Amino acid sequence: MxxxxxxxxxxxxxxxxxxxxxxxxxxxxxxxxxxxxxxxxxxxxxxxxxxxxxxxxxxxxxxxxxxxxxxxxxxxxxxxxxxxxxxxxxxxxxxxxxxxxxxxxxxxxxxxxxxxxxxxxxxxxxxxxxxxxxxxxxxxxxxxxxxxxxxxxxxxxxxxxxxxxxxxxxxxxxxxxxxxxxxxxxxxxxxxxxxxxxxxxxxxxxxxxxxxxxxxxxAVAESGDTGTVIVCFLSGTMIQTPTGDIAVEALQVGDAINIFDCSVPAGTTRNIVWAGHHKAVVRPHLPDDEAGYPVRIVKDAITDGVPYKDMLITAEHCLFFDGKFVPVRMLVNGRSIFYDKSITSYDYYHIETAQHSVIMADGMLSESYLDTGNRRNFHQAGNVVRIGSSPRNWADDAAAPLAVNRDFVEPLFHRIGERAIASGHAPRSEPPIVETNADLHLVTKTGAVLRTMREANGHAFFMIPPGIEEVRIMSRTGRPSDMVGPYVDDRRHLGVLVRSIKLFEGNIARPVTSHLAPDAPAGWHDGGYMPCKEPCRWTDGQATLPLGHRHPTLMGLLCLEIIAGGPYNVEKDNIPQNDTRLTA
The missing domain is CATH 2.160.20 (Pectate Lyase C-like)
Structure with missing residues (x-):
């Protein structure tokens, strides 16, 4: 011992x-x-x-x-x-x-x-x-x-x-x-x-x-990278049933609702097997789509009578277009479809049928609840028909495919947006303040800030004092879903896109490639949104870069090849990236 x-x-x-x-x-x-x-x-x-x-x-x-x-x-x-x-x-x-x-x-x-x-x-x-x-x-x-x-x-x-x-x-x-x-x-x-x-x-x-x-x-927190995904209607949403439209909060287990799946005959109904509700409190320091603000779809936003009144749903709730489901967050245009920031807390509801279904809500084709593992977030009232089940998924259990690809969503987004302009819907908020300057700099383990010595032809140069073997590449960040448009299903916080890195000490130039490795250090994103086919990787605004063993007395010159970055939403620069997010 x-x-x-x-x-x-x-x-x-x-x-x-x-x-x-x-x-x-x-x-x-x-x-x-x-x-x-x-x-x-x-x-x-x-x-x-x-x-x-x-x-x-x-x-x-x-x-x-x-x-x-x-x-x-x-x-x-x-x-x-x-x-x-x-x-x-x-x-x-x-x-x-x-x-x-x-x-x-x-x-x-x-x-x-x-x-x-x-x-x-x-x-x-x-x-x-x-x-x-x-x-x-x-x-x-x-x-x-x-x-x-x-x-x-x-x-x-x-x-x-x-x-x-x-x-x-x-x-x-x-x-x-x-x-x-x-x-x-x-x-x-x-x-x-x-x-x-x-x-x-x-x-x-x-x-x-x-x-x-x-x-x-x-007891596991069932959620994606951005937090618990909640897909529901707000109170007052009218669901079409065989006896007429009924408010979602009044529906109960056993009630029949009309179904509009392409695979079933017209007039098909299904019974509700589970009905849940929960209360959301908005967290305004997060991006709008993750903060929990409800999405308001104004009357006639899609076409005449669709929806037939203003509709309030959660950001991840899907609408049905051309045989596919599209999350409403990808259609927010700030005019006829927008985050209603006057609502900071609310009750929301879901209704589930035995099979995932296309249903009619406020005159708009939408979806019933698909249990992908977050049923635990809701309170059940009344009788219980469904006692447990394995979580479902979009690939195997959805009533229609989930479409989040830009080729499908972007034309739909622009069509609805053009209708909003033609209908005289003014922007609901001021445009964001954007900045093209990445504010690129380095930070050492001791907190010392190293600013660029110069920038030329897409390369940024930094002087690195002796003994420093690791730095963080710091910059502003922007999300493609914000800076390009919500029809881009990429909500990562991207800093700068880095291709090659070299460290010069004396007359020796040494490549630094850890950011391209499969097990890259913290702060480097994988794949997506690459404007070139050569190896490169995005930072998340604070990416770790090991420099390896340094010469004990020589200053180093670090060269970063930056091939893309920005624009950046300056108002959102201070959003903590590790905050647990509620998507409601």
Whole structure:
């Protein structure tokens, strides 16, 4: 058994270790250890938290244990005093709790990042009062296998549960069945109650549970890169039924609605098998299509009588044109179809038929709900006909193809826009302020800013001081969907398009190609929107560029070949790119 003292301990080999603090002048002793794999091979370590004979010192100790990628760490407690604080970082690796920690540690903080896993089933009561943080890259909190149930989680604080994160739980040693879910959009919390009256609260942007689930609950934030995709009608939308048009909020499970699929005879009806609703609160700091603003389609926007009144739907909701579905966000022209920014919170509804269907809403052909895995975001009222199902997809289950290609959508966009101008619809907002200057510069690891020395013929030159082996390429960003038009289904934040990079030191010119590698560093986009066929890649406005080993005394000259960039929406420069987005 190896003993580890104090802070700064590094473990790279499998084995058992004792971790103990060092007291200095009888004041606060702490200890930490990081378990990592230098070769990529699995490292399996057991770390025993051990105290000192000086109990007043040990009682104030803080133990920090980190498990990095390709490591599995079991943490247990030996002779430590009440009052010990323990911080467990599952940073790509797996941490499990062993015996003793339950009675030893007063404060336990668990940080899950980069896909790390925490297994707490053996001593789940250690989590009573614990703080559990889902951080960058997320992870898995695995509580399945506990015989004590969820009651002991009542004092735990679970924060920042979001896209890609998982919580696996049982209830009283048997499969956990959810009986109710309550989402508080103001506080950003979700209260989950199980059939045995156990409950747990998650803090985050989403309601992440499936009320129809059985077996273990794998509470995953089902969403795309831009957040939870919500496809619905707002209240007041009139749905065509055999007995006339009925407001969507008044429809119930079992009600019949008219169907307009090309594959079924005229007059076909289908019954509603699921009806859900949810409340949205707009987040105005995000781009309009991701902030949650509803889209207003004015009366007669498409043609006379279509729609027959103003129609309000969510941005991802699809309209039916020429045998295909098109998301309404791709048709926003700012005149007859626009984001209604006077509405900052609202209730929205969906109705589902046994098969995805083309339906009539406000005189406009639209879609019923297609469950692609986000049913958990809604509250169900009334009878339940559909009890669980596998998520569906557009390729196999849609009533018509989803069209997001520019060749199909752009002519449609212009046709509707020309009608809006001819009808006298004025722009609903001022045009955005755009800038062609990328504000291209570099930032070092220490935060130093390096400005361009000169720019010529599509090349930007920077002086790089000795010793700097990594920089970030910083610039403004723009989204093709904003700067070209919403009919371009590319909502990435693009900085500049870089082809070749060279670093000159003395009389040596060295190519830098990491940005073109399949596993490019952070901040480089893959594919799409390439004006040339030669290898090149877009930055996201803050792309990491390793420069390799540098000469210790020579200044370097870095040359970036920039082949495209901009224009940029200056008003949106400060939108944080890592913000979890709600698409509603």
């Amino acid at each position: 190896t003993q580890l003292f104090g802070t700064g301990n590094s473990v790279t080999s499998s084995g058992t270790y004792d971790l103990m603090p060092i007291a200095v002048l009888g004041i606060l002793g702490s200890a930490d250890a990081t378990v990592s794999s230098s070769t990529g091979a699995e490292v399996d370590a057991t770390i025993n938290i051990t105290g000192l004979l000086d109990l007043p010192v040990t009682a104030l100790s803080t133990y920090t244990i980190t498990a990095e990628k390709n490591t599995s760490v079991t943490v247990s407690a030996g002779s430590v005093a009440i009052g010990t604080e323990t911080i467990l970082n599952a940073d790509g690796g797996t941490i499990s709790l062993g015996g003793g920690l339950l009675n030893a540690a007063t404060g336990v903080t668990i940080n899950l990042s980069n896909g790390g896993t925490f297994n707490g089933s053996a001593v789940i009561s250690a989590l009573s009062g614990a703080t559990i943080n889902f951080e960058s890259g997320g992870g898995v909190l695995n509580l399945a296998g506990s015989s004590t149930g969820l009651a002991l989680l009542s004092g735990a604080s679970i924060k920042n549960f979001g896209t890609g994160d998982s919580i696996i739980i049982e209830s009283n040693g048997s499969p956990a069945t959810i009986s109710s879910v309550s989402y508080n959009s103001l506080l950003g919390t979700t209260d989950i109650t199980f059939s045995n009256n156990d409950s747990v609260t998650l803090t985050g942007e989403y309601q992440n549970t499936d009320p129809t689930a059985s077996n273990y609950v794998n």
